[in-house]
Amino acid sequence: MRTRFIDTPIGGLRLHVSAGLLTAIDFDATPRGVPVADPVLDDAERQLTEYFAGERTGFDLPLAQDGTEFQRKVWSELQTIGYGQTATYGEIARRLGYTAGISRAVGAANGANPLPVVVPCHRVIGADGTLTGYAGGVERKRILLSLEQPGLF
Template identity: 40%
Template sequence: MNEITDETETTLASLHERLEREAADRGLVDVAYRVVDSPVGRLLVAATEHGIVRVAFESEGFDTVLETLADRVSPRVLEAPGRLDRAAAELDEYFAGHRTSFDLPLDFALSRGFRGEVQRLLPSIAYGHTTSYARLADAAGRPRAFRAVGTACATNPLPVVVPCHRVLRGDGSLGGYVGGLDAKRALLSLEAAA
C-alpha cells in the first residue's frame, strides 16, 4: 500500500504552485478556481480575467461544474487559489457578518437572455431584505414572467454573491434554492441577524 508522506504532500504542493505560476505567466489559464469553506458548506469559486464566473455548492458536484466551465467558457481551467484570494476574503467577511455586498468584478458569461437580465437585477435586492418572484418580474419589465424569474434564480451561476436567496414566493415561503433550502434559510438568517 502506498502512503503519501508529509514530504510527498509538500513536494506536490510546491509543484502545483510552480504550475500555477508558469501557467499564469504564459497566459494559459482562462478559468482559475479554488474551493472555500463556509457555514453553508464548501463552495467552488471560479473566475476569468473579467471576474467571478461561477460559485457552486458542493451538492452541484464540483467535477460537473468544472466540466461545464471547460465546455462553456474555456478548457483552460486550473486550480489557482491565489487568483481568488480577494473573493475568498469577501466571502469570509460576508459569512462573518462584516460585509453586506460584494465588490468583486463579475463575469456573466454563463447568463444569457432574460435569465441574464434577471440575474443582473438580483444585486439590487438590499442585504437583509427579500422580494418575490412576481415583484422581480415586474422590475424586469415582464410582470407575467414570474415563473421565468424563478428559473433565472434557479440557474444563477453566482449564488451567494448574486443574491438569488433573497427571492421568495409571493406567499413568503422559500421556494427553491440551488444550494438547498437549509442553505437558503441560513443565508437569510445570517442577513436578518446583522
C-alpha cells in the same frame, strides 16, 4: 480557469475565475489541490469570509455573467435586493417591466444564476412569503437569510 475551495457556514464552495472575472460558485465542493494565487480569488475569498462573519453586506467583485439576455436582466435585478431584504419572483418580474405572470421564468433564471451568494438569488421568496426552491437547497437559503436578518426564517 483557476479555482479555489473555501469552507463556509453553508458548506464548501468552489470559486471559479477566468480572464480576471469570477465566473461561477459551486455548492458542495470539497478541497482538492493546493490553492492557487489569483487576485480575484483572493478578493472573492476575503469578501465571502467577511460576509459570513457578518462584516460585509455587499460584494465588489468583477463578475462574468454568461447567460441569455433575460437571465442577465434578472441577475442584475437580484443585485438590487438589499442585504436582509427579500423580493418575490413576481416583484422581480414587475421591476423588469413584465407582468407577474412570468414569475416562473424569473424563477428559472434565478435558479440558473452561476454566482450564488454574490448575486443574491437566495433573497427571492415565494409570493406567500415562503422559502421556495434554491439551487443550493432550501436549508442553505434559510441559513443565508437568517445570517442577514436573524429570526426572519
